[in-house]
Amino acid sequence: MKRLALLLTACLLALGVASTETAAASAAASCPRAPSVAPATRSETPVVLVHGWTGDTGDFKKNLTPFLTKRFGKRVHVYSFDYHEWSTAWPDDPHISACLASFIHRITDPAKRPAVVVAHSMGGLAIRFAGSPAYVKNPITSKQVSHVVTLDTPALGSPWGGSALAGLQSTKADIAINKLRQSGGLPAKSGNAWTCLAPQQQGKPVPGCPVAPYLPKHVSITTIEGSVTVDRKLFGATLYSVGLYSDAIVPVSSSRTYVNSGPAGTSPVSPGLIHSRQVKCSVPSTSLYGPIEEIPGVGLVPLLANTFGDKQAMADLEAGKVTATNFLLLAAAQLQSKVTCNHSTILHNNDAMRITADEVEAHLLPDSSPPPPRSSSSLKVGAFTMALPAGYKFDRVSSGPVIGVAAGPDGSPDQNPNNPSQFRVLLAGATSSEGRYDTTWVPEECFLDMNSVKRIVDDRKVTIAGHKGLMNHFRYTCTDVSYSWVVWETELGSTRFSAEYIWTGPDRGVKELTSALAAATWRPEL
Amino acid sequence: MEEALAGGTQEQLSAAIALPGNATVAPQAVADLAKMSLKIDERTFQTVDARSASVSATVDGTAWTVFLLKVEDVWKITDAVEVAP
Numbered sequence: 001m002k003r004l005a006l007l008l009t010a011c012l013l014a015l016g017v018a019s020t021e022t023a024a025a026s027a028a029a030s031c032p033r034a035p036s037v038a039p040a041t042r043s044e045t046p047v048v049l050v051h052g053w054t055g056d057t058g059d060f061k062k063n064l065t066p067f068l069t070k071r072f073g074k075r076v077h078v079y080s081f082d083y084h085e086w087s088t089a090w091p092d093d094p095h096i097s098a099c100l101a102s103f104i105h106r107i108t109d110p111a112k113r114p115a116v117v118v119a120h121s122m123g124g125l126a127i128r129f130a131g132s133p134a135y136v137k138n139p140i141t142s143k144q145v146s147h148v149v150t151l152d153t154p155a156l157g158s159p160w161g162g163s164a165l166a167g168l169q170s171t172k173a174d175i176a177i178n179k180l181r182q183s184g185g186l187p188a189k190s191g192n193a194w195t196c197l198a199p200q201q202q203g204k205p206v207p208g209c210p211v212a213p214y215l216p217k218h219v220s221i222t223t224i225e226g227s228v229t230v231d232r233k234l235f236g237a238t239l240y241s242v243g244l245y246s247d248a249i250v251p252v253s254s255s256r257t258y259v260n261s262g263p264a265g266t267s268p269v270s271p272g273l274i275h276s277r278q279v280k281c282s283v284p285s286t287s288l289y290g291p292i293e294e295i296p297g298v299g300l301v302p303l304l305a306n307t308f309g310d311k312q313a314m315a316d317l318e319a320g321k322v323t324a325t326n327f328l329l330l331a332a333a334q335l336q337s338k339v340t341c342n343h344s345t346i347l348h349n350n351d352a353m354r355i356t357a358d359e360v361e362a363h364l365l366p367d368s369s370p371p372p373p374r375s376s377s378s379l380k381v382g383a384f385t386m387a388l389p390a391g392y393k394f395d396r397v398s399s400g401p402v403i404g405v406a407a408g409p410d411g412s413p414d415q416n417p418n419n420p421s422q423f424r425v426l427l428a429g430a431t432s433s434e435g436r437y438d439t440t441w442v443p444e445e446c447f448l449d450m451n452s453v454k455r456i457v458d459d460r461k462v463t464i465a466g467h468k469g470l471m472n473h474f475r476y477t478c479t480d481v482s483y484s485w486v487v488w489e490t491e492l493g494s495t496r497f498s499a500e501y502i503w504t505g506p507d508r509g510v511k512e513l514t515s516a517l518a519a520a521t522w523r524p525e526l
Numbered sequence: 527m528e529e530a531l532a533g534g535t536q537e538q539l540s541a542a543i544a545l546p547g548n549a550t551v552a553p554q555a556v557a558d559l560a561k562m563s564l565k566i567d568e569r570t571f572q573t574v575d576a577r578s579a580s581v582s583a584t585v586d587g588t589a590w591t592v593f594l595l596k597v598e599d600v601w602k603i604t605d606a607v608e609v610a611p
Contacts, residue, residue, distance in 0.1 A: 234543065235585045235606055237558040239551045289607055302574045305593035305605035309544025 031099035037079065039110040044077040045364045046107050050100065052121025053193050056084035059120060063348035064356065071357050075364055079107055083126070090196040091122060092210045097129035101136045104144050114146040116363045118356055120347060121250070122193060124153025125212040132213035142218035147363040149356050150223045152247050152343050154197055155261035156254040159322035162198020162206060199254070199320070214262040220273030222359050224352055225255040226341035228333050229282040232308050241282065242308065244317055248334035249343035251320030252278065274502070279351045281341035283333070291335035292328065304328040462488060462510065464518050471513070488517045527566060527603070534560040544595045544602040562586055
């Protein structure tokens with residue numbers, strides 16, 4: 001039974017990744033601890049790592065910190081913000097929100113170098129509170145933070161949070177949970193994060209739990225979501241794949257839904273700066289029995305086995321619910337270290353770390369080089385420089401983030417293995433790990449029906465900044481979010497350039513879109 | 527159940543394996559399972575609860591514990607774990 005207690009406790013604790021390592025840094029004088037933290041110099045881009053619920057800075061020490069340091073050397077200064085003493089509190093708590101803001105001010109203000117924040121789980125909500133004047137006296141702005149990367153942040157909660165476990169009554173799970181509570185195996189409810197991490201919908205927050213505000217204006221965000229697939233095997237033969245639609249703790253629909261996760265009546269101020277990446281992994285069903293088969297006396301192995309044959313269990317998975325029919329499958333996927341993209345292992349997943357590093361690289365500030373001229377004959381994107389055709393000047397030189405384009409549905413007929421009538425749409429672009437701008441797509445995973453994609457304007461001719469081009473305008477609806485997307489293309493000599501703008505909400509006029517596109521980063525079609 | 531598993535068609539497999547929703551068994555798996563020789567030892571049948579049971583079996587001489595789920599009053603295979611030698 002002790003083993004069972006560990007199993008369930010681990011699942012609950014996995015909303016953060018518990019660690020016993022000590023703090024590396026803290027915040028301002030009013031915050032719990034304030035060891036001296038050297039601010040970033042003008043040659044360094046600060047990268048701030050923020051752990052999740054019940055975690056601490058040790059969550060990053062053996063993976064992301066050395067990974068970023070090895071790749072970028074002295075071009076970055078990696079910091080870890082530690083709030084482990086308060087990590088069971090909802091991050092509107094000033095020990096988290098205000099202290100995080102203060103911490104970031106201290107390391108970014110002296111050299112005026114905005115940081116990239118990389119946050120795991122609830123840490124991704126903490127940075128949102130840190131940027132809100134409603135919660136923080138001196139909130140961070142785009143002057144302090146240019147970009148946020150979240151790893152499995154429960155923007156709309158987790159089915160393991162709050163009172164969801166009450167739904168497991170009348171099962172062996174119920175017995176197990178009762179035993180856990182009696183023995184103190186469940187986390188103490190000393191903080192309110194446990195309650196606040198319950199599943200929620202925009203406009204219907206969990207009572208007593210403030211909804212995380214959107215990030216400050218001009219701060220971009222990339223969400224990274226772990227998505228586990230289980231290959232159902234029988235006598236060694238692979239029958240088919242079962243998507244968990246989550247990292248076993250946080251549903252993909254929650255971790256990727258920044259745009260619909262803010263307070264009712266507000267909207268993300270920079271919808272064109274929101275991107276998602278999904279990290280996938282698969283594991284054979286047979287490997288999931290290991291973590292639970294050693295639990296004596298409860299007979300959970302048959303219960304797990306039967307999950308694969310249970311229609312309701314599969315429906316609950318797709319709906320992002322933890323129920324009596326599927327909780328063991330999710331628990332086993334979280335506890336099995338061979339699952340390389342669950343809520344804990346995502347932190348040392350190679351793909352997740354590479355994507356995170358790519359995101360950091362895209363926001364590295366140029367080393368003490370003079371600011372680019374307003375008019376230039378070349379376009380610089382990260383380490384890549386492209387000369388423009390003779391006789392042309394590029395009038396929006398950018399060394400900032402690359403805003404990519406969407407691959408249309410016709411170009412990405414990637415079918416959902418669990419529903420062949422749906423396909424994948426890819427949005428946005430990125431720099432490669434070598435700093436070379438290429439056609440690596442950054443996926444915003446969104447399975448769509450063909451009918452949900454609506455072209456609003458066909459090939460409208462629009463002139464932007466003196467260049468004639470064609471503007472295409474789409475609107476499409478995912479299961480939980482609607483986007484509008486406008487892409488404008490023009491030719492400069494023999495090279496085609498494009499710019500894009502994505503937003504949610506009502507349609508916008510051509511004049512407004514033209515203005516947004518003029519301000520967007522233009523990218524060459526290489 | 528043995529015959530259904532070795533039947534070589536989706537329809538026969540669905541009579542032996544509990545398949546939720548619109549899950550379709552990969553053609554390669556259908557073929558692989560058809561080649562296997564499953565022998566269930568009915569004497570080892572044990573119910574876990576009203577909907578769950580387990581039974582011992584051999585597949586081509588290898589021992590397995592087979593888990594069963596009652597679907598519309600019919601026991602069907604959900605998964606199997608190889609018995610350590």
